Amino acid sequence: MELKWWQKPVRMMRRDFLGDFSRYKDLDLETFAREAKHRWHINCEWIMATPGCAPGLAYMTTFNSAEFEKAPGLGDFDILREYLPHARKHGIRVVPYINAHWYSYEFAESHPGWEQLLEDGTSYGRKHPLYGGGTTFCLNSPWRDWIFRLIREVIAIGVDGCFLDGPSICPNACYCEHCRRLYEKATGQKRLPKYMDWADPDWKRFAQFRRDSRANFIRDARTEVESVNPDAVIFLNGGGFSSANIGGGGDVYKFQEHQHFTGAEEFYHVSEEYRSPFRSLNLGRFLSAGDNPSVVFTHHTMSAWHYIPLCKSEMQLALSETVASGANVWFAIFEEAMKHRAEEAYAATEKMCEFLEKHEQFYTDTESAAETAALLSNSTLYYYISAQNALYKDVGSGKEENLTVDMGTGKEAEHIAERRSTSAAILDREYSGCLDALTRSHVPVKVLWDEHLMEEKLKGVKILVLPNTACLSQKQLTRIEQFVTDGGSLIATFESGFYDELGDARRRARWKKFLGIAKVEGAFAPSAVEDYMAITGGKIDGFRDGTILPRTYNALKVKPAAGSETLIRFMNPIGKSYLPMAGDSPYPAVLLSRRGKGRVVYVAAPLFESVHRFGLEDHLRLAQSLVRLASGRRGLQVQTDGPGSLAVEMRKNAKGVLLHLVNATGDMKRPIEKFVALHNVSFSVRAGRIKRIRALVAGKNVRFKTDKGRVAFSIPRIDDYEVLVLER
Numbered sequence: 001m002e003l004k005w006w007q008k009p010v011r012m013m014r015r016d017f018l019g020d021f022s023r024y025k026d027l028d029l030e031t032f033a034r035e036a037k038h039r040w041h042i043n044c045e046w047i048m049a050t051p052g053c054a055p056g057l058a059y060m061t062t063f064n065s066a067e068f069e070k071a072p073g074l075g076d077f078d079i080l081r082e083y084l085p086h087a088r089k090h091g092i093r094v095v096p097y098i099n100a101h102w103y104s105y106e107f108a109e110s111h112p113g114w115e116q117l118l119e120d121g122t123s124y125g126r127k128h129p130l131y132g133g134g135t136t137f138c139l140n141s142p143w144r145d146w147i148f149r150l151i152r153e154v155i156a157i158g159v160d161g162c163f164l165d166g167p168s169i170c171p172n173a174c175y176c177e178h179c180r181r182l183y184e185k186a187t188g189q190k191r192l193p194k195y196m197d198w199a200d201p202d203w204k205r206f207a208q209f210r211r212d213s214r215a216n217f218i219r220d221a222r223t224e225v226e227s228v229n230p231d232a233v234i235f236l237n238g239g240g241f242s243s244a245n246i247g248g249g250g251d252v253y254k255f256q257e258h259q260h261f262t263g264a265e266e267f268y269h270v271s272e273e274y275r276s277p278f279r280s281l282n283l284g285r286f287l288s289a290g291d292n293p294s295v296v297f298t299h300h301t302m303s304a305w306h307y308i309p310l311c312k313s314e315m316q317l318a319l320s321e322t323v324a325s326g327a328n329v330w331f332a333i334f335e336e337a338m339k340h341r342a343e344e345a346y347a348a349t350e351k352m353c354e355f356l357e358k359h360e361q362f363y364t365d366t367e368s369a370a371e372t373a374a375l376l377s378n379s380t381l382y383y384y385i386s387a388q389n390a391l392y393k394d395v396g397s398g399k400e401e402n403l404t405v406d407m408g409t410g411k412e413a414e415h416i417a418e419r420r421s422t423s424a425a426i427l428d429r430e431y432s433g434c435l436d437a438l439t440r441s442h443v444p445v446k447v448l449w450d451e452h453l454m455e456e457k458l459k460g461v462k463i464l465v466l467p468n469t470a471c472l473s474q475k476q477l478t479r480i481e482q483f484v485t486d487g488g489s490l491i492a493t494f495e496s497g498f499y500d501e502l503g504d505a506r507r508r509a510r511w512k513k514f515l516g517i518a519k520v521e522g523a524f525a526p527s528a529v530e531d532y533m534a535i536t537g538g539k540i541d542g543f544r545d546g547t548i549l550p551r552t553y554n555a556l557k558v559k560p561a562a563g564s565e566t567l568i569r570f571m572n573p574i575g576k577s578y579l580p581m582a583g584d585s586p587y588p589a590v591l592l593s594r595r596g597k598g599r600v601v602y603v604a605a606p607l608f609e610s611v612h613r614f615g616l617e618d619h620l621r622l623a624q625s626l627v628r629l630a631s632g633r634r635g636l637q638v639q640t641d642g643p644g645s646l647a648v649e650m651r652k653n654a655k656g657v658l659l660h661l662v663n664a665t666g667d668m669k670r671p672i673e674k675f676v677a678l679h680n681v682s683f684s685v686r687a688g689r690i691k692r693i694r695a696l697v698a699g700k701n702v703r704f705k706t707d708k709g710r711v712a713f714s715i716p717r718i719d720d721y722e723v724l725v726l727e728r
């Protein structure tokens with residue numbers, strides 16, 4: 001079947017004049033379009049249809065309209081209609097940007113009843129002015145009809161679709177009369193629960209209502225678009241894998257069938273917090289897990305300094321990780337920055353997009369070829385609150401200062417909101433730590449969403465990782481058990497499957513026994529000081545028995561089921577620095593069990609949370625050993641002597657197996673300014689029968705040897721990015 005334009009590789013760009021639309025009038029639009037095609041090498045451009053600037057001009061248009069007010073400074077000049085023929089001439093698809101979230105107070109006053117309201121009836125935007133001034137409307141209010149008319153007008157111009165920036169559902173909103181009426185219709189209840197009131201069982205229903213409201217909005221918006229042009233596309237910024245999803249009603253699965261791309265943003269921000277160098281890769285993997293083409297939005301500015309372009313290396317990293325994950329690239333250029341730092345802006349983007357344009361066939365219709373999958377569950381992100389009291393103990397930071405150690409107050413948080421925030425923090429670290437640990441171990445990984453366990457997506461998966469995938473339905477558990485008894489391997493951490501899909505703790509004795517657990521007795525208090533676990537049982541590759549490792553920050557006290565082998569044991573807590581060791585505890589940290597034709601590796605700790613929190617090599621090596629243990633005699637899919645900062649992603653299409661090598665080896669800081677090239681990196685890859693290996697960046701063929709289904713070769717030099725095509 002012939003692929004539609006949006007199903008082929010798309011390189012999207014937005015050029016931004018930050019509100020000064022009159023600049024368009026002075027542009028030579030032919031040159032502007034030619035530059036898009038021949039300098040930036042893009043094939044899809046976002047043009048603002050409604051402004052995203054102060055004081056909230058989303059009600060104005062940059063095109064001529066009988067109904068809507070024109071943005072100032074443009075006169076009769078119609079940006080969309082003027083630019084479209086030039087873009088067409090150069091083969092560039094035009095997808096207007098429609099701001100659907102930022103309106104001035106004056107405009108809101110002339111449309112009473114449209115604003116999102118807080119529980120006390122005040123407008124969200126008056127209490128929390130958007131970007132310093134302005135408000136936002138409710139997608140269940142009559143504003144909906146207004147924006148749908150605007151969307152229809154945009155599509156009728158003859159463009160290729162639209163991107164909707166919003167509408168969002170804001171924190172502590174929306175309690176307007178329209179939401180109240182619809183909620184009552186959906187649930188039969190008049191009373192709306194308080195926002196994030198976890199003690200109120202109705203909060204989860206309200207959360208689902210908010211999510212469904214967003215899904216219904218995009219569904220209806222798509223119907224409007226298609227009523228004008230059945231071939232036009234529509235998509236929004238739908239969020240990634242974060243515990244914040246519940247606050248904004250984000251859910252990529254629910255939105256999937258109503259939009260053409262699944263997209264989310266991964267903007268570079270300088271931060272004192274640890275920032276994984278693989279964030280674009282991780283988000284891209286998550287978005288690409290679905291059925292739609294995916295897109296990672298990369299901000300082309302140096303963090304919050306919008307007039308300075310993002311430095312070359314960070315831009316290169318973001319774009320190569322995005323395409324390695326199977327996602328499409330998107331970047332925004334702030335034209336003001338081009339006046340004085342154009343060379344920096346061009347540097348990585350121009351080179352990368354030219355490469356992608358030249359090699360489109362290797363980015364077309366690809367799918368993950370990874371044998372290891374990680375289930376990143378949105379239900380868990382939405383609802384997880386651990387039932388283990390000990391996790392909520394305030395143990396301080398563990399930092400030494402002035403001859404004392406910060407050990408906290410020792411009190412357990414009792415309020416459920418605090419418990420949710422602690423649980424959410426464990427989860428956020430565990431999910432990104434899981435993808436990072438696998439990346440640093442050179443384990444290609446395919447992300448699964450909750451729904452994918454029941455689908456074909458499990459096909460080809462040999463190892464399934466549940467990184468504290470706590471909230472699962474009974475049906476999902478049964479499917480996982482089947483996967484293992486049929487010969488698959490499972491690595492499950494911490495409280496995976498201990499709660500149902502709505503976050504309620506379940507006894508689940510059968511499932512726990514399946515994991516190798518006879519009984520969960522409780523949890524250790526968190527520890528970042530002087531606590532250990534010890535290797536035993538002789539099966540953890542790379543570590544001798546008796547070796548001690550830093551204990552994970554969080555840990556459960558479980559008793560092993562009969563027949564399950566203890567491979568690592570928690571040691572008794574010491575709890576303070578410079579005290580003697582306290583010997584082995586009766587509690588295993590890692591259990592191995594045979595189940596049918598498969599095996600289960602259970603880790604009684606959120607191991608990946610500690611990978612993220614501490615970044616210790618011991619925890620990374622342990623994670624890799626567990627995957628090796630799970631892969632059994634087959635061994636790891638990819639073996640290499642490259643450093644952990646070399647990401648290896650494996651995809652495939654009609655051209656063969658595509659091995660993306662993203663080198664994030666930098667100058668020991670973020671932003672990375674300079675990559676350190678890697679030399680003579682050896683690989684052994686399980687890839688079936690291969691006829692030829694081509695290195696696309698180097699433009700050379702690679703010599704290789706084959707042995708028992710594995711291909712062995714060496715790559716002389718990897719700068720920032722390389723793609724190997726293993727032709728069958």
Ligand SMILES: [Zn+2]
Pocket residue numbers: 116117138139140141174175176177178179180
């Ligand atoms: Zn509302």
